[in-house]
Amino acid sequence: MINVDTAILNLDGIPSQQPRKDGIPYFSFDPQGAWRLSEGSRLYDIEDVCVRLHEAFKQAIMKGVDYTRLVYAVPQFASMAGHNSEANLTRELFERFLRETTNFPEIYRFLYLYDCQHLVASIQECTKEVEQVLGEFYLAFNMESFFYPPMKHEDGIRYSTSPVTAKLFAFLGFIFIRLHSLLDYTVKVAFEAEHLRQDFARYPKLSSGSMQFGDRKRVSFNNAAGTLFETCEFVTMVETLRNHIIHDGLMDDMPKAYEHIEGGVAVEKFVLFPDMTGGRFDRYVNRTLFFGRDDKVNLRLPVLLGEFQRRQIETLNRILAPLQALAVNAA
Numbered sequence: 063m064i065n066v067d068t069a070i071l072n073l074d075g076i077p078s079q080q081p082r083k084d085g086i087p088y089f090s091f092d093p094q095g096a097w098r099l100s101e102g103s104r105l106y107d108i109e110d111v112c113v114r115l116h117e118a119f120k121q122a123i124m125k126g127v128d129y130t131r132l133v134y135a136v137p138q139f140a141s142m143a144g145h146n147s148e149a150n151l152t153r154e155l156f157e158r159f160l161r162e163t164t165n166f167p168e169i170y171r172f173l174y175l176y177d178c179q180h181l182v183a184s185i186q187e188c189t190k191e192v193e194q195v196l197g198e199f200y201l202a203f204n205m206e207s208f209f210y211p212p213m214k215h216e217d218g219i220r221y222s223t224s225p226v227t228a229k230l231f232a233f234l235g236f237i238f239i240r241l242h243s244l245l246d247y248t249v250k251v252a253f254e255a256e257h258l259r260q261d262f263a264r265y266p267k268l269s270s271g272s273m274q275f276g277d278r279k280r281v282s283f284n285n286a287a288g289t290l291f292e293t294c295e296f297v298t299m300v301e302t303l304r305n306h307i308i309h310d311g312l313m314d315d316m317p318k319a320y321e322h323i324e325g326g327v328a329v330e331k332f333v334l335f336p337d338m339t340g341g342r343f344d345r346y347v348n349r350t351l352f353f354g355r356d357d358k359v360n361l362r363l364p365v366l367l368g369e370f371q372r373r374q375i376e377t378l379n380r381i382l383a384p385l386q387a388l389a390v391n392a393a
Contacts, residue, residue: 069205071097071197073361075321075331077204087364089200097197102364104371105193111378112186115251118385119178122258127168137163141176160265171262178258178268181251185244189374192240196367199233202226203331203360208319214326221318230333231317234359235307241370242304245275245297248290248377252281255385275301289377296369298341306343306350314351335359 069077071089081088081100089097120129140163142149143156151159163169208222209215250270257269278284278291285293307313313336322330335357336343336350343350 071200071204073200073364075203075360076329089197096194097201099193099196099364099367102368103193104368104375105189107375108189108371108378109186111375111382112182115182115378115382115385116179118382119182119255120175122385122388123171123175123178124168127171132167132172135166136169136172137166140169140172145176145180168262170265173265174259174262174268178251178254181247181254181268181270185247185251185378188240188244188247189371192237192244192367195233195236195240196363199230199237199363200360202229202233203319203333208321208331215321215323217323217325219320219322221320223316223318227317227319230319231312231314234313234333237363238300238303238307241300242275244370244374245290245300246273248374248381249273249275249278249281252283252291252377252381253277255381256282258388283380286380288373289380290370290373291377292373295341296373299338300370302338302342310350314353331360332358333360335362 068079068091070079070081071077072082073086073088081090087102088100090100092098137159139149139151139156139159143151143159144153160169206226208224208226210224210226250268250273253270253273254268259266259269273280281291283289284291290297303313314334318333320332320334321328322332334353337352337355337357338344344352346352
């Protein structure tokens with residue numbers, strides 16, 4: 063019996079007590095309570111760039127202001143209300159408090175700064191969500207029985223539909239939906255950095271407030287190679303999967319997970335991925351989900367995440383550089 067806390071979660075769905083040393087990434091349990099990928103994750107690199115974005119927005123927006131002196135006196139509601147559940151204010155109370163503090167120096171500038179930093183924080187938290195759910199996918203994939211009650215099966219390839227397989231597909235759907243959320247959030251941060259508000263006579267609206275990924279053409283480095291804004295097969299695939307899951311249905315009309323049984327024991331598990339070409343489904347009239355290539359998505363998810371995060375870092379650095387330059391010139 064494998065102890066969940068000490069197990070190694072493998073991409074083929076067969077857990078082990080120790081890494082297999084076959085060069086294939088795996089998941090292990092982190093003391094902080096999450097399943098971490100053995101290699102390929104850029105979570106901490108993304109966090110580092112985001113921390114620098116927080117600071118760059120601060121330096122650029124607070125130019126000419128004695129930030130160090132004022133920040134300790136800023137009313138708490140200014141940073142939290144409307145963004146954070148710890149600020150239990152209604153909109154009406156927020157408006158009232160704002161009216162009563164209009165004489166506080168640069169209050170509208172501080173509000174705008176916190177709004178910009180909120181966009182960056184959304185990228186940070188969503189990135190963590192994706193990695194956490196990826197770990198939860200492999201935890202269920204490795205440790206939970208696809209069929210209930212568990213029983214010995216005949217040798218061969220068999221599939222199961224069950225609450226566990228439904229959960230696996232829910233995890234997959236969430237991952238691709240949230241990757242697209244990161245595309246939307248990143249466009250907002252990029253456009254805001256390039257169109258920072260300068261008038262703080264009143265509380266300014268975000269320049270990027272209504273923008274989504276489809277508006278990336280308005281960002282200066284749209285279609286730059288290696289970024290999330292590049293027109294390429296990978297980004298098209300993320301868009302295609304998200305749009306299909308949101309608007310058209312699941313990635314299999316009857317979600318199922320497969321097991322390869324030998325000697326009555328599962329030696330491999332897998333979930334099939336629809337055939338795609340150029341980032342789009344191989345469509346024929348109304349049929350979009352063909353499975354002729356035996357594409358096992360469980361073997362590819364860490365690679366897909368790694369590619370997304372590599373592009374994410376390149377994109378965030380593209381946003382960061384001119385913002386830092388603006389802050390330096392403003393100093």
